[in-house]
Amino acid sequence: MNLIIDVGNSFVKLAVFKGKKLKYKEKVKLDDALVNIKALKKKYNAIEKTIISSVGKLKKTDVKAIAKFFDVLVLDSKTKLPFKNLYKTPETLGVDRIALVCSAVNQFPHKNTLIIDAGTCITYDFVTSDNEYLGGAISPGLRMRYKSLNNLTANLPLLESEIPNDIIGNSTDESIHSGVVNGILKEIDGVIDTYKLKYSDLTVILTGGDAKFLSKQLKSSIFANSNFLLEGLNYILQFNTNE
Numbered sequence: 001m002n003l004i005i006d007v008g009n010s011f012v013k014l015a016v017f018k019g020k021k022l023k024y025k026e027k028v029k030l031d032d033a034l035v036n037i038k039a040l041k042k043k044y045n046a047i048e049k050t051i052i053s054s055v056g057k058l059k060k061t062d063v064k065a066i067a068k069f070f071d072v073l074v075l076d077s078k079t080k081l082p083f084k085n086l087y088k089t090p091e092t093l094g095v096d097r098i099a100l101v102c103s104a105v106n107q108f109p110h111k112n113t114l115i116i117d118a119g120t121c122i123t124y125d126f127v128t129s130d131n132e133y134l135g136g137a138i139s140p141g142l143r144m145r146y147k148s149l150n151n152l153t154a155n156l157p158l159l160e161s162e163i164p165n166d167i168i169g170n171s172t173d174e175s176i177h178s179g180v181v182n183g184i185l186k187e188i189d190g191v192i193d194t195y196k197l198k199y200s201d202l203t204v205i206l207t208g209g210d211a212k213f214l215s216k217q218l219k220s221s222i223f224a225n226s227n228f229l230l231e232g233l234n235y236i237l238q239f240n241t242n243e
């Protein structure tokens with residue numbers, strides 16, 4: 001069994017895989033991660049290996065503590081990968097984005113694939129049918145947009161995400177929901193349309209904490225898969241250990 005540890009900028013996702021099968025997953029705050037990992041070790045004593053992908057504030061001491069329980073692979077720019085990385089600064093590429101690309105080449109081999117991860121940030125990652133990763137884009141995520149409107153103004157309240165009733169916001173709250181949510185939806189649909197002009201056979205995956213919230217509102221046809229990153233990490237672990 002493999003334990004997958006995905007440290008994002010909002011949450012840590014923990015998952016247990018038996019071979020390719022997802023057996024269990026949970027989402028925790030970073031401060032609780034170590035305690036929950038210890039509990040998972042007790043619950044699933046068949047876990048031998050773990051992969052850690054962190055773009056968040058995971059401490060080196062936490063990695064050391066985890067390495068006491070399991071055989072650890074810490075994903076970084078030197079890890080053996082199943083695609084050609086053409087990013088100009090591979091050493092600064094987010095390891096979560098690397099895992100998304102691995103998931104795509106594993107699940108959609110020889111396809112032009114755009115992976116959209118709606119998490120703290122929204123990331124766009126594109127891999128060609130020739131297995132070449134070209135890069136993509138980074139833009140502010142759903143909660144980040146609500147928070148920035150509140151943080152950087154005197155009068156705008158902090159709201160919880162809500163699907164707007166109309167494109168025309170007829171109150172402060174409705175104007176914010178329209179700006180933030182319609183803004184993201186138009187951005188995503190617009191990015192997909194632009195890629196499709198060049199790659200008409202494009203496969204699009206939507207994942208991340210906000211994927212469920214956004215997927216039904218999009219006009220483009222996409223595959224929504226909340227486990228896409230976790231599956232990519234499990235694949236990297238298998239790819240590096242010949243499991």
Ligand SMILES: Nc1ncnc2c1ncn2[C@@H]1O[C@H](COP(=O)(O)OP(=O)(O)O)[C@@H](O)[C@H]1O
Pocket residue numbers: 007008009010011012118119120121141142143144161208209210
């Ligand atoms: N308490 C919370 N704090 C931050 N984000 C939250 C919270 N509750 C729900 N969310 C949603 O989760 C999204 C982040 O999802 P996730 O994919 O887990 O992020 P990351 O992988 O970057 O940690 C945010 O954009 C937000 O809409």
Ligand SMILES: CC(C)(COP(=O)(O)O)[C@@H](O)C(=O)NCCC(=O)O
Pocket residue numbers: 007008009010055092093094095096097117119120121122123138141
């Ligand atoms: C863009 C990100 C902050 C996204 O993180 P997330 O929203 O998934 O927590 C992360 O992939 C990162 O730190 N990237 C480094 C810059 C780059 O990918 O080029």
